[in-house]
Amino acid sequence: MRTIRQQIIELLQQRPMVVREISQETGIMEKEVFDHLEHIRFSVKAAGKRLNIEPAVCLDCNYSFKDRKRIKHPGRCPKCKGTHIRKPEYSIANISL
Ligand SMILES: [Zn+2]
Numbered sequence: 496m497r498t499i500r501q502q503i504i505e506l507l508q509q510r511p512m513v514v515r516e517i518s519q520e521t522g523i524m525e526k527e528v529f530d531h532l533e534h535i536r537f538s539v540k541a542a543g544k545r546l547n548i549e550p551a552v553c554l555d556c557n558y559s560f561k562d563r564k565r566i567k568h569p570g571r572c573p574k575c576k577g578t579h580i581r582k583p584e585y586s587i588a589n590i591s592l
Pocket residue numbers: 553554555556557558572573574575576577
């Protein structure tokens with residue numbers, strides 16, 4: 496039987512997904528998805544792959560959270576304090592040599 500992490504890795508190799516979609520596809524809670532993504536970020540490296548994160552963007556001022564190191568969603572924009580934030584998308588790709 497495949498583990499949740501294997502399922503998430505397979506899903507993210509097919510197309511980019513937000514955490515809510517991963518949660519719906521796997522039947523686990525969103526906060527559990529974050530825990531798995533934190534692990535997957537490191538574990539896929541050994542398989543020559545990389546977890547790509549399309550950064551969250553503030554929909555009020557277009558601020559990009561691209562320098563953000565943590566995987567969890569930002570709550571509000573540090574620039575305009577807005578809370579309309581497009582969620583980050585995650586995908587897994589082979590590292591091209
Ligand atoms: Zn903003």
